[in-house]
Amino acid sequence: MIAKNHVLGLDIGGTKISSGLNADGLIFERLENKTPHSESQEYILEAIAEQISHYLPYRFQAIGIGIPGLVDPDRGIVYNLANIPSFQKVPMKDFLESRFNVPVVVNNDANCFTLGEYHFGPTKIHRHVVGITLGTGIGTGIIANNHLYTGYICGAGEWGGVSYLDKTFEDYCSSKFFKDQYGESAKRLAKRALDQDPLGVEAFSTYGTHLGTLITRILYTYAPEAIVIGGSIRKAFPLFEKTMMQAVDTFPYKAISNHLRIYVSELDDSAILGAISLVAEHQFQQDNSKISNPAIS
Structure with missing residues (x-):
């Protein structure tokens, strides 16, 4: 299938680089390769370019990328990736556009996840997510x-x-919570909890309290209508x-918390779909900037 436009x-x-093209919210020609995370910046960029080259017959019109860490979305520079040590200040946009x-x-990968869920999941009915x-x-x-809000360099x-x-x-x-507090992986403790093992049940019960506390902090800060996990x-x-x-439920402003919807992601490729959605979102941000600053041409 040739995917024009x-x-x-x-x-x-x-650990991995996943990619794909979109067709009406579905990903096709999905590809996944290991990330050579311990290699040099140049080596990793070439590996990314090689994966992109696989799609040249499909005549794609733009590339959207989600990556963990801080990103300057205007200049397309990636900063300080903890899990890819050589990626400290990488001109990703310039390198790939020239190629x-x-x-x-x-943009940041968590932003891409959220954007993908917003455009292609049930949270699209909400304004604040x-x-x-x-x-x-x-x-x-x-x-x-x-619209996506990222702050300065996606911070x-x-x-x-x-x-x-x-x-x-x-x-x-x-x-980290499960390893540090219980000495076992979340996956192992989940299995124990499903078998009604007291340690597994306790671990996830306590975890839920911590996560719920985080959500109350988010409610204080952003007052979203929906949260997607x-x-x-x-x-x-x-x-x-x-x-x-x-x-x-301990959140004091019930007009906010009673309105809140919490979703669990059911999309397999929300991060890739979000990376794809970045292109239209970035164009909106650019157009909005020109409206706010008429001198920009």
Whole structure:
């Protein structure tokens, strides 16, 4: 199938690079390769370019990229990726635009997850949405007034680094919590909880309280109408839903919390779909900037 006027989306992580083209909200020609995360910046960029080259017969018109860490979406520069050590200040946009001669838009991967869910999932009926990814770490993305809000170099919504108890929210709301507090993986403890093992049940009950507390902080800060939960830990949602909601119910402004809808992601490719959606979103932001600053031409 030749996909004229379509956009190529890439989700670049520390372990794998996933990519695909969109057709009416569905991903086709999906490709996945290991990320050579320990290699040099030049080597990794060439690996990304090689994966993109696979799609040249499909005549894509633009490239959207989601990547963990801080990103300057205007200049397409990636900063300080913890899981790809050589990526400290990478001119991703310039490199790929010079190679493929199409527009390239780069943004944070949690923002892409949230944008993908907003455009192609049930949260599209809401104006204000926060996406939370729960996995090795936690990430958040913000939709405000129907559009992605990123702050300066995509630093908005970095709740993982916010102080909580004796550490940070990431220590209590990601898979680190299970390893550090119970000495086992979230996957193993989930299996134990499903078998009604007391340790597994306790672990996820306590986890739900921590996550619910994080959600109350988000309600104070952004007052979203909806929250969508993604990441690998979302698969255990029934194990921590009750205590999570009990914590959310402590939020004092009931006009906000009673209106809140919480969704669990059911999209397989929300990050890629979000990366694809970046192109239209970036164009909106550029057009809006020109309206606000008439001198810009």
